[in-house]
Amino acid sequence: MQGLARSAEQSGAAARNIESILEIERKDEEKLLLHHRALHAVGQFVGTPYFFIIQSLGVGLWIWMNIGESNWKFDEYPFPLLALLLALEAVLLTSCVLIRQNISDQAFERRNHLDLQINLLAERESTLSLDILRRLAAHMNCPIDQDAQCDELTKETPVDAIAQDLRASEEKDEEKST
Template sequence: MSSAQPVKRSGSEARNIESILKLEHDDQQSMSALQKSFHAVGWFVGTVYFIILQCFCLVVWVVLNAGPLSLPSPFDPYPFPLLSAVLALEAVLLTSFVLIRQSANDLQSDRRNHLDLQINLLAEEEATAILRLLRKVAEKLDVQEEQKVDVLAGETNVEKIAQHIRAREE
């Protein structure tokens, strides 16, 4: 029998995990009850349980209206016009639920991407500052440096890089 031991995390790793969990919790708390219910429906529609429930309901509907156990007075006789209308309405509503959920997920993804970009830009600035400091240390110790270090230690022009990327995409 193997016992799972908790993974030990560094202080910064634990803080980062807590920060991410807090951001996600704050996102959840900022949603209204209606939005939360739409998300729940959108989530459920994407599960196997929904498919099973949908198939079960269809079989019950057909059996009650045209099967061997049909009601004496079926509420939706063959060719099931009411079932067709219900399924059409369901398709419209479920599509809306899924699109609402996807839109919220896209917004959350955009926020995460923006945060990721900000962190990457900060990390780039920090790395540049470290390279400059190391260059000064290397000069004091009379250590030969590579030419590539001069390029890497220079300022990174984010706008210029973004323009270059856009030009390549066109």
């Protein structure tokens, strides 16, 4: 029974976390200006099979109307007007996709920053928990294996030093590749 209660409690915490994340994303979406939202929607639609089908049908219809025995000829082969419109469309749609990507990158950076903050907090909590456990074991006269790894894990992680080591390692890799 207790396991079921704990599972429901964890589910409630997970549901609250999911709701919090969705609320943050909704607020971020609301902050976008109307024209950004419109360009974002266009950029999202361009990457769908529906757009591909509509685009293909439109170009096919254009060519069919101008090659066949139709009375609607308005762009003779090699279709300079179609080429102009497709080039203009390519430039505009590329801009929409890049704007959408830019907005997504900003959201990704915010999530990355949040992940880093949560990871640093979890690291600090883990270190504190291990230290408390070691002190409890010592207080209760429980034998503990003393090894270097255990001692290292109970010390606070030097985040700045790790970040500097990571940057130095990345710079070495970049120098090797160039």
